[in-house]
Structure formats: structure tokens, C-alpha cells
Amino acid sequence: MTTITLAPADSQPEPAIPDRMPVARRYLMCPPTYFAVEYSINPWMHPEIPVSAQRAMEQWTALKQTYERFGHVVEVIEAQPDLPDMVFAANAGTVLGGRVLGARFRAPQRAAEADHYRRWFVEAGYHDVVMPSLYNEAEGDLVWTGRYLMAGTGFRTDPAAHAEAQEVLGVPVVSLQLIDPRYYHLDTALFVLDDSPQRPRIAYYPGAFSAGSLGVLRRLFPDAVIATEADAACFGLNAVSDGRNVVLPLEATGLAEALRAQGYCPAVVDISELRKAGGGPKCATMELRH
Ligand code: ARG
Numbered sequence: 001m002t003t004i005t006l007a008p009a010d011s012q013p014e015p016a017i018p019d020r021m022p023v024a025r026r027y028l029m030c031p032p033t034y035f036a037v038e039y040s041i042n043p044w045m046h047p048e049i050p051v052s053a054q055r056a057m058e059q060w061t062a063l064k065q066t067y068e069r070f071g072h073v074v075e076v077i078e079a080q081p082d083l084p085d086m087v088f089a090a091n092a093g094t095v096l097g098g099r100v101l102g103a104r105f106r107a108p109q110r111a112a113e114a115d116h117y118r119r120w121f122v123e124a125g126y127h128d129v130v131m132p133s134l135y136n137e138a139e140g141d142l143v144w145t146g147r148y149l150m151a152g153t154g155f156r157t158d159p160a161a162h163a164e165a166q167e168v169l170g171v172p173v174v175s176l177q178l179i180d181p182r183y184y185h186l187d188t189a190l191f192v193l194d195d196s197p198q199r200p201r202i203a204y205y206p207g208a209f210s211a212g213s214l215g216v217l218r219r220l221f222p223d224a225v226i227a228t229e230a231d232a233a234c235f236g237l238n239a240v241s242d243g244r245n246v247v248l249p250l251e252a253t254g255l256a257e258a259l260r261a262q263g264y265c266p267a268v269v270d271i272s273e274l275r276k277a278g279g280g281p282k283c284a285t286m287e288l289r290h
Pocket of ligand 1: 041042045085088090091110139140185187188277278279280282283284
């Protein structure tokens with residue numbers, strides 16, 4: 001005799017949560033050896049508030065170990081004295097298909113970082129390295145989705161640098177207008193969950209963008225994860241995803257929950273010291289795409 005178990009009439013079918021596949025990454029990071037907040041070039045930086053370089057180093061080390069635990073490779077560039085923001089490696093280059101577009105920093109205090117990173121690329125064997133002719137804060141404002149290079153402007157990267165990036169990297173660039181000084185780099189308001197060329201997926205905070213740019217985001221990414229103001233304000237959007245594991249600040253609890261519900265695995269890190277300079281996990285991480 002066959003027994004058929006019937007579900008109660010009011011039970012809903014379980015929503016299918018996809019099993020997300022991680023993709024192995026290679027990152028470049030710079031230890032916060034000389035980290036400090038000595039000047040203010042964004043609304044988060046208050047030189048009168050003390051920072052602990054030692055805590056910053058502990059938090060940076062934990063971030064690096066988190067990537068390594070997921071099987072990613074982390075290259076390290078040597079920090080340089082008198083460049084307290086050099087820990088923010090994302091701002092120093094955009095690497096796609098082995099081709100490097102370097103950086104040109106808007107703030108004079110950071111300008112010298114660009115050449116230290118350029119030398120690192122050359123010594124690491126990259127022979128296709130182009131330095132931008134316009135202000136270009138690299139992965140701070142240039143976010144590769146696997147299909148488009150999303151390009152922020154409004155505070156740092158020159159809008160004309162978007163065309164230069166398209167020419168050098170040979171990928172379609174989509175310009176986005178940032179309107180809130182707290183989200184002065186695109187990577188403080190938007191990150192890529194999945195960089196699959198077929199179906200890229202992002203998360204973003206709508207309040208950081210102009211109305212027109214929001215229209216563009218909605219059209220290109222109808223299934224994006226939409227973050228709240230609270231998630232954005234703790235640098236929750238300054239996250240790093242390998243397609244499955246998402247490294248984000250521990251305060252971004254709402255976003256972590258939303259990601260878990262979609263099958264991602266949030267891995268939280270403490271970035272309290274880097275935040276005092278206006279940075280988070282992604283700012284401290286440049287992706288080396290071959
Ligand atoms: N103090 C640095 C600056 O204002 C922080 C950079 C953060 N980096 C980032 N990718 N958002 O330039």
C-alpha cells in the first residue's frame with residue numbers, strides 16, 4: 001500500500017535559495033603601516049579623533065586572513081611613509097584581463113601613491129600599464145560587473161576619465177552620478193555580488209545616486225539587492241563578494257540578512273579604524289583580474 005503524505009492546505013512551497021558558487025580571486029592589499037587621519041578629504045575624516053594604527057593593522061590582517069580562508073590569493077605591496085591612505089589599494093588601479101589602468105588622485109596628499117602602485121605592477125610582470133591623464137581613482141569609482149564597467153563621478157573621478165577607461169580597457173562603461181558627499185566613491189554605494197557576464201548581480205544604496213543614474217541601475221539590474229541608509233552609513237556597500245562569500249562590515253546587519261536570504265554567505269569584519277578615514281573592506285582591496 002502506498003502512503004501519500006499531504007502537506008497542510010495552508011503551507012507555502014519553500015522558496016528555492018540558489019546554491020552560490022564562489023570564484024577564486026587574486027587581490028592586492030597594502031598594510032596600514034603608516035595609517036593615520038592627518039587631513040580631511042572626505043566627510044568621514046576628522047583629524048582630531050584619534051586612530052590606532054595597531055588596531056588598524058589587526059583589523060587589516062583579519063580581513064586578509066578572511067580572503068585566504070576562502071582560498072583567495074592576496075598579494076601585498078609595501079606601505080610607504082607619509083602616505084597614510086595607501087592602505088586603500090582599490091583606489092590605485094583597475095586591472096581587467098591583465099591590462100592595468102593606473103590612478104591619478106584628486107587630492108594632492110594621495111598623488112604619490114599612484115607611482116608606487118605603478119612600480120608594483122611593473123615589477124609583478126604586468127607589461128600593459130597605462131597611467132590616466134585625468135583624475136581617476138580606479139576601483140574606488142570603477143566597478144567591474146562582468147559585463148559593464150560602472151563608473152562613478154561627482155566627487156573624485158573626472159567624468160571624462162570614464163571615456164578614457166573605456167578606450168584603455170575596451171569594455172562598455174556606464175557613467176553614474178554620485179550626489180551625496182558621504183558616498184564620494186562609487187564603491188561606497190554599490191558592489192558586485194556576481195560578476196558573471198551572463199547575469200551580473202549588484203547591490204546598491206539608491207540615496208547615493210542622481211535620479212537619472214537610478215533609472216540606469218534599475219534598467220540594467222532589475223534584480224539588484226537594494227540596501228538601506230543604515231547599511232550604507234556603516235560602509236555595508238563597501239563589500240567584497242566572490243560570488244558566494246560576501247565580506248562586509250559587522251554593523252551591516254540588515255544587508256547581511258538580505259544576502260543570506262538570497263543564498264550568499266556574509267562574512268563580517270571589524271573595520272572601525274579604516275572607517276575613520278572613510279574606507280571599508282573593498283577600499284582596502286584591489287582585485288587583480290589576471
Ligand atoms: N581617505 C581615503 C580618501 O578619501 C579613503 C579612500 C577609500 N577608498 C575607497 N575605495 N572608497 O581618498
